[in-house]
Amino acid sequence: MSTFKAPKGTYDLLPPRSATFLAVREAISTPLRNSGYGYVETPGFEDVKLFSRGVGESTDIVSKEMYTLTTKGGEELALRPEGTASVLRAALQGNLHKLGNLPVKLWYSGSYYRYERAQAGRYRHFSQVGAEAIGAEDPALDAELIILADQAYRSLGLRNFRILLNSLGDKECRPVYREALQDFLRGLDLDEDTLRRAEINPLRVLDDKRESVQKQLVGAPLLRDYLCDACKAYHEEVRALVSAAGVVFEDDDKLVRGLDYYTRTTFEFVHDGLGSQSAVGGGGRYDGLSEMIGGPALPSVGWALGVDRTVLALEAEGVELDLPTATSVFAVAIGEEARRTLFGKVTELRRAGIAADFSFGGKGLKGSMKDANRSGARLAVVAGERDLAEGVVQLKDMETGEQRAVALDDLLDAVRAELA
Numbered sequence: 001m002s003t004f005k006a007p008k009g010t011y012d013l014l015p016p017r018s019a020t021f022l023a024v025r026e027a028i029s030t031p032l033r034n035s036g037y038g039y040v041e042t043p044g045f046e047d048v049k050l051f052s053r054g055v056g057e058s059t060d061i062v063s064k065e066m067y068t069l070t071t072k073g074g075e076e077l078a079l080r081p082e083g084t085a086s087v088l089r090a091a092l093q094g095n096l097h098k099l100g101n102l103p104v105k106l107w108y109s110g111s112y113y114r115y116e117r118a119q120a121g122r123y124r125h126f127s128q129v130g131a132e133a134i135g136a137e138d139p140a141l142d143a144e145l146i147i148l149a150d151q152a153y154r155s156l157g158l159r160n161f162r163i164l165l166n167s168l169g170d171k172e173c174r175p176v177y178r179e180a181l182q183d184f185l186r187g188l189d190l191d192e193d194t195l196r197r198a199e200i201n202p203l204r205v206l207d208d209k210r211e212s213v214q215k216q217l218v219g220a221p222l223l224r225d226y227l228c229d230a231c232k233a234y235h236e237e238v239r240a241l242v243s244a245a246g247v248v249f250e251d252d253d254k255l256v257r258g259l260d261y262y263t264r265t266t267f268e269f270v271h272d273g274l275g276s277q278s279a280v281g282g283g284g285r286y287d288g289l290s291e292m293i294g295g296p297a298l299p300s301v302g303w304a305l306g307v308d309r310t311v312l313a314l315e316a317e318g319v320e321l322d323l324p325t326a327t328s329v330f331a332v333a334i335g336e337e338a339r340r341t342l343f344g345k346v347t348e349l350r351r352a353g354i355a356a357d358f359s360f361g362g363k364g365l366k367g368s369m370k371d372a373n374r375s376g377a378r379l380a381v382v383a384g385e386r387d388l389a390e391g392v393v394q395l396k397d398m399e400t401g402e403q404r405a406v407a408l409d410d411l412l413d414a415v416r417a418e419l420a
């Protein structure tokens with residue numbers, strides 16, 4: 001081991017487990033790429049104000065968890081704690097919303113940073129795949145996103161996840177509810193911190209996990225009873241469309257989410273095998289965010305799924321992804337001349353698109369055959385001086401152990417035929 005370790009709250013992705021991460025990213029993005037979402041990539045850091053304005057000054061993410069820095073040039077930057085504000089900023093900056101095709105549908109995959117208390121499933125550096133549909137107010141768009149996330153999880157073989165759905169109202173009805181809730185909270189026996197939160201962000205108090213708080217929340221006014229007619233109708237349409245697709249969800253009045261930009265539809269995907277960090281993904285509508293960051297009115301909706309937690313969920317369910325082994329052919333050479341010849345053959349196979357590897361390090365036959373076994377390759381190509389003198393190599397089926405001589409010049413065709 002070296003003197004250094006990965007920083008607290010981070011971990012390295014190493015083979016073979018790293019292959020599962022790649023497969024999860026692929027599985028989540030496939031349904032998006034199939035549904036008109038284009039790929040977007042934004043910088044790992046942004047102007048700190050993008051997040052304080054967008055995600056919200058009062059959220060934990062901004063007030064406690066942001067990695068901020070001042071550059072030598074005096075710019076105040078933050079490592080991105082989430083993707084939505086950045087993606088919307090990029091779409092606005094690139095004028096995608098003016099090209100005439102709304103909604104602008106984008107997907108992304110990357111690293112995010114939050115200075116959180118590190119524990120299983122909660123990291124300071126983590127990975128999300130996300131989707132944002134910008135510039136349309138249409139319940140079918142909210143439904144599309146929920147259905148696509150469900151499809152992604154199911155394609156991975158996940159079963160024990162649940163979808164929680166709520167509506168947070170809009171700028172008409174939410175303030176009325178907020179006030180009613182505040183009145184109610186002021187009458188409770190709460191500690192100072194919680195009372196302060198009740199003043200700044202009362203909806204977050206509903207999310208308090210402590211029994212002593214939850215007990216007192218029985219009888220709290222419910223947002224459901226305050227939704228305006230437009231929000232109610234919108235939400236009913238989202239629910240109907242998701243149900244019609246055969247996707248099961250649970251209505252959850254208490255789902256508030258930890259970011260301030262949400263309006264109307266909000267949802268979370270939770271997995272029951274993950275203990276306290278059970279949210280594998282989440283999202284919702286953010287109709288006011290564009291204006292909050294200086295853009296035009298662009299009602300939008302999106303989600304982000306946590307790659308780390310999705311992998312943990314797969315492990316909790318014991319799902320083994322069917323990952324094809326990386327290497328199809330492994331070459332084992334005995335002696336200098338054979339090494340040179342087989343190395344050339346490996347290059348030829350690779351150029352023909354066949355995944356091939358070579359026994360490096362000048363090992364003997366036994367050590368090299370061990371490498372071949374470990375690689376998981378279906379075929380081994382073995383050659384020594386005597387084979388080469390005859391112009392052949394030995395092609396060995398690693399499953400059956402059967403072996404036959406193949407002329408050097410016919411190797412590519414023979415390998416192709418075996419792998420077909």
Ligand code: HAM
Nearest residue numbers: 082084122123126279280281282283284302303304306
């Ligand atoms: P979020 O709920 O903060 O939403 O994060 C989405 C997912 O990222 C979580 O459900 C979780 O799986 C994963 N995640 C978050 N923090 C951590 C962490 N510290 N360690 C491991 N995984 C984590 C957002 O980020 C919104 N931008 C989603 C969205 C997109 N809303 C609209 N569009």
